[in-house]
Amino acid sequence: MSRLFIAVAATAAFSGVALVGCQTQGSTAADMVMRNGYVYTVDGQNSVQQAIAVTAGKIVYVGSDEGVAAFIGARTQQIDLAGRMLMPGFIDAHMHPGDGGRAMTLCDLKYRTMTRKEFQQTIQACLDAEKDKGPDVWLEVGSWDRMGMDGLDGDPDKSTLDALKTQRPIQVRSTDFHTVLMNSRGLAVAGIDKHTPNPADGKYARDSAGNPTGICEDGAADTMAAVVPPATDAEKLIQTRAALDAMRQQGITSFFDALSGPENGKAFTTLQQSGELTARALLAIKLDPAAAAADPAKTIAEAKALATTYDQGEAKPAPGVSMRHVKLFMDGIINAPADTGAMLTPYLHNTGTEKAPKWTPGKNVGDLYFPPQVLKPLLLQAVEAGFDPHLHATGDRAVRDSLDGIEYVRQQLPGNGFRPTITHNESVDPADYPRFKALDVTANMSFQWAQQAPSTVDGTSDHLGAARFARMEPSGSIARAGGRVAYGSDWPVDPLDEFLALKVGVTRSGDPLNPHSYGPKYAGRLNADPGLSRAEVLRTITLNAAEQLKLENVVGSVEVGKFADLIVLDKNFMQVPEAELARNEVLLTVVGGKVVWAKAPFVGLQATQASVTQ
Numbered sequence: 001m002s003r004l005f006i007a008v009a010a011t012a013a014f015s016g017v018a019l020v021g022c023q024t025q026g027s028t029a030a031d032m033v034m035r036n037g038y039v040y041t042v043d044g045q046n047s048v049q050q051a052i053a054v055t056a057g058k059i060v061y062v063g064s065d066e067g068v069a070a071f072i073g074a075r076t077q078q079i080d081l082a083g084r085m086l087m088p089g090f091i092d093a094h095m096h097p098g099d100g101g102r103a104m105t106l107c108d109l110k111y112r113t114m115t116r117k118e119f120q121q122t123i124q125a126c127l128d129a130e131k132d133k134g135p136d137v138w139l140e141v142g143s144w145d146r147m148g149m150d151g152l153d154g155d156p157d158k159s160t161l162d163a164l165k166t167q168r169p170i171q172v173r174s175t176d177f178h179t180v181l182m183n184s185r186g187l188a189v190a191g192i193d194k195h196t197p198n199p200a201d202g203k204y205a206r207d208s209a210g211n212p213t214g215i216c217e218d219g220a221a222d223t224m225a226a227v228v229p230p231a232t233d234a235e236k237l238i239q240t241r242a243a244l245d246a247m248r249q250q251g252i253t254s255f256f257d258a259l260s261g262p263e264n265g266k267a268f269t270t271l272q273q274s275g276e277l278t279a280r281a282l283l284a285i286k287l288d289p290a291a292a293a294a295d296p297a298k299t300i301a302e303a304k305a306l307a308t309t310y311d312q313g314e315a316k317p318a319p320g321v322s323m324r325h326v327k328l329f330m331d332g333i334i335n336a337p338a339d340t341g342a343m344l345t346p347y348l349h350n351t352g353t354e355k356a357p358k359w360t361p362g363k364n365v366g367d368l369y370f371p372p373q374v375l376k377p378l379l380l381q382a383v384e385a386g387f388d389p390h391l392h393a394t395g396d397r398a399v400r401d402s403l404d405g406i407e408y409v410r411q412q413l414p415g416n417g418f419r420p421t422i423t424h425n426e427s428v429d430p431a432d433y434p435r436f437k438a439l440d441v442t443a444n445m446s447f448q449w450a451q452q453a454p455s456t457v458d459g460t461s462d463h464l465g466a467a468r469f470a471r472m473e474p475s476g477s478i479a480r481a482g483g484r485v486a487y488g489s490d491w492p493v494d495p496l497d498e499f500l501a502l503k504v505g506v507t508r509s510g511d512p513l514n515p516h517s518y519g520p521k522y523a524g525r526l527n528a529d530p531g532l533s534r535a536e537v538l539r540t541i542t543l544n545a546a547e548q549l550k551l552e553n554v555v556g557s558v559e560v561g562k563f564a565d566l567i568v569l570d571k572n573f574m575q576v577p578e579a580e581l582a583r584n585e586v587l588l589t590v591v592g593g594k595v596v597w598a599k600a601p602f603v604g605l606q607a608t609q610a611s612v613t614q
């Protein structure tokens, strides 16, 4: 498949097709024409057209059914959209496809809110299903809804896992990837005891005697995950294929891997070479806070060496691999019971009783992993080396420090066109809303977090207090202040369900029929922060995401000259009743002019396309 692609691209380079505005140059027969559609372009006016033509992976015409006729030749593949909505492919500008593909192969708790007993039963069933595994083989468990369990039964510890019938070491990862729960055997195998110091960017929870409880947060959770032997190359390819398949079905044509390394670089490059890469891969390199504090120049030089290995340079119609972002975790998460997101003022804790709680400010203001004196010179060197920074910040202190760091680099390097992003932005001080626009910082948001859910409501509302809870997930406020909001699913922190997220982006409420929303207890709006319009949310997952990733010249809208990254929807997102916004499907996914996913009534187009390009 990749050979075909190269052949087509080479033909295009010498064909000299003139591409001017929206107008046809007339005579050249296109590879593909789609017509009779509701073509939602995401151009400057959000104009709606009827038809497009594609040649050599690029859009060569956007306009009327009459106008596209001139592009139809004997070898042109013609697709009748039958009035359906065609739009730019989704660009998911923050996700973790390596973990997503991997989660599909673990003992999977499936994001379900469970009691401690259900949790034990499910993990025991996984153990029982693997009776052939020896006593030293790790059991890895994924997609644990820690916050939901905390609301039902309280937070578990190692004893919850020690009660299971097994000798095997066990580690359980929370859905948000910020916590790992270990059993006693796992802690012993990992060599963690009361004498083990906490890492700079996390902690081992301890009992009153200083012994680890089994709960490992942030950097400590990452250390525990690293104790498990890594996937073999063959396993990694299976996981990466699974991730790409999930993306095709969701209509994702470009994705930002927010926490990558050589393993993902290698896997995506291998699949590209075998013609299996069906989305544009942009991979970010994580910077370690302790290493960066000790020697920022060395940290950046190592990142540069890794990027040089995998970054393929300028984008082409066929999907490629890019590695030109660095990722920094400024803090943890603002959700109870973790309370590790860095806040300007303390979290509240209960000084009353369970029946008559009294929520009062405590001492905990969360954890800041890159203090300003480390952050500022590090960001400066990263930008000077050509990286765009992607900063994880959930708490209002972490967001402010990130903005301050970016402001410093803007002052030091006037005219430098770097594209910084702050991702998550769950709690932002209103004074900082206008700074996203002023400093040209993209606010990457995961809209599905703006629905009422165990993670946002139970515990978290009490720990934040009413004033901060009232402004949680401020995507609307940042957009109203002129900031560029781009969407990222954060999959597999949440299930990959782009239409649910877009629905929440508009309504700030879930969908009672969706398994990834929650029950009647969580009905209604999250808070009073304004929702985005339908046009705005579609822009966050297309052109705004392209701008975040510096891809706006080649993808993000349906315009002449751009790559043909396109999706066709079952229902018209701009016209369905609001309650049905999440009940939609992608029927056709096209990347660089090539059909990579098709279902009824477009089944068979994939094979047809291959024969056409032959």
Ligand SMILES: [Zn+2]
Pocket: 094, 095, 096, 258, 490, 493
């Ligand atoms: Zn993430």
